[in-house]
Every structure is written in structure tokens, then in C-alpha cells.
Amino acid sequence: MDRSAIMKASLVIASGLYTGLVSADVIFSCDTTNGKQVLVEDAGEHIKYAFGRDLDRPELSLSVPREAAATWQWPGIGRYMGYSVTLPNGAITYTVFYSVDRMTEGFPLTSGVTVANKNQRIATIYCLSNTLNESLQGIDLKEDK
Numbered sequence: 001m002d003r004s005a006i007m008k009a010s011l012v013i014a015s016g017l018y019t020g021l022v023s024a025d026v027i028f029s030c031d032t033t034n035g036k037q038v039l040v041e042d043a044g045e046h047i048k049y050a051f052g053r054d055l056d057r058p059e060l061s062l063s064v065p066r067e068a069a070a071t072w073q074w075p076g077i078g079r080y081m082g083y084s085v086t087l088p089n090g091a092i093t094y095t096v097f098y099s100v101d102r103m104t105e106g107f108p109l110t111s112g113v114t115v116a117n118k119n120q121r122i123a124t125i126y127c128l129s130n131t132l133n134e135s136l137q138g139i140d141l142k143e144d145k
Contacts, residue, residue, distance in 0.1 A: 024048060027085065028096040028134045030111060030127035038113050038127070040085060040096050042139070049087050049094055051113070062089055070144035071136065072097075079103045083136035086144050091118050095144075098127075098134055 024041035031037055037055050041048040047069040052059035064087045072084045082099035098111035111134070112126040 026133060027136060027139060030133065031131040032112065033126045033128060038096060047087055062087055064088065069141050071139050071141040072144040084144065085136055085139060085141065098132060098136065
């Protein structure tokens with residue numbers, strides 16, 4: 001068999017395996033009320049965060065080791081059913097969230113990202129509800145306290 005054909009076939013197979021290893025699942029994404037986008041992906045050993053007008057060139061991009069990320073999961077009681085994932089970047093944290101008011105007609109949804117510095121909220125940027133894509137419920141991360 002032609003040696004160059006074997007090399008080409010090996011490269012195609014290797015690139016397919018590599019793509020599978022670095023794939024990530026979207027766990028949160030939305031368009032925000034300020035015209036930007038938020039994207040959080042579960043990439044296995046890392047949780048990735050991107051924010052900006054163009055996510056191909058985000059204003060902020062993080063890749064946080066999975067053990068540094070945390071989640072808050074609704075305990076099953078209370079008016080507000082909500083879930084969140086918090087990603088640290090030094091003293092700054094980025095928490096993506098969604099919450100549903102179970103006691104109000106139509107079950108209004110609130111979602112977005114809260115930015116905090118040493119647990120002091122700096123800003124909350126809200127999502128346009130009709131653009132929300134999330135799968136935060138049951139994510140395997142340590143508990144956010």
C-alpha cells in the first residue's frame with residue numbers, strides 16, 4: 001500500500017479522535033439584554049465560559065478546572081426553583097443562573113450572569129428569556145455554599 005495514503009488515513013483518524021476528546025456540551029447560553037452573549041460549556045475536566053458580542057472573539061473567555069467550579073441546585077422546596085454554576089477567576093466569580101417563580105401565573109423565568117468580587121455583587125446581566133438554553137439541573141460539580 002502507498003505510504004502517503006497510510007499517513008493521510010492515520011491523520012484523518014487521529015483528527016477525528018482528537019475532535020471527540022475536546023468536544024464540549026453547552027450547559028448554558030443566551031443573548032443578554034445588553035446585546036451580548038453568554039456561553040458556558042462542560043468540556044469534561046474544564047468548564048468553559050465566554051462572554052461578548054461575538055463569541056468567536058469573546059471579550060472574556062475562561063477555562064476553569066472542574067474541581068474549581070461549583071453549582072447550586074434547587075432543594076425541592078420554596079417559591080423559586082433555581083439552578084446556577086459559579087466559575088472563579090481570581091477574586092472575581094461569574095455565576096450563570098436561571099430561576100422560575102412557581103407561585104406566579106405563567107411561571108416567569110429569570111436568567112443571566114452575576115459578576116462578583118469577593119462575594120460583593122458587581123453586576124447582573126440578564127438573559128432574553130426566549131434565547132435561554134440551559135442544562136444546569138443535576139450537573140456534577142461541587143456544591144456552591
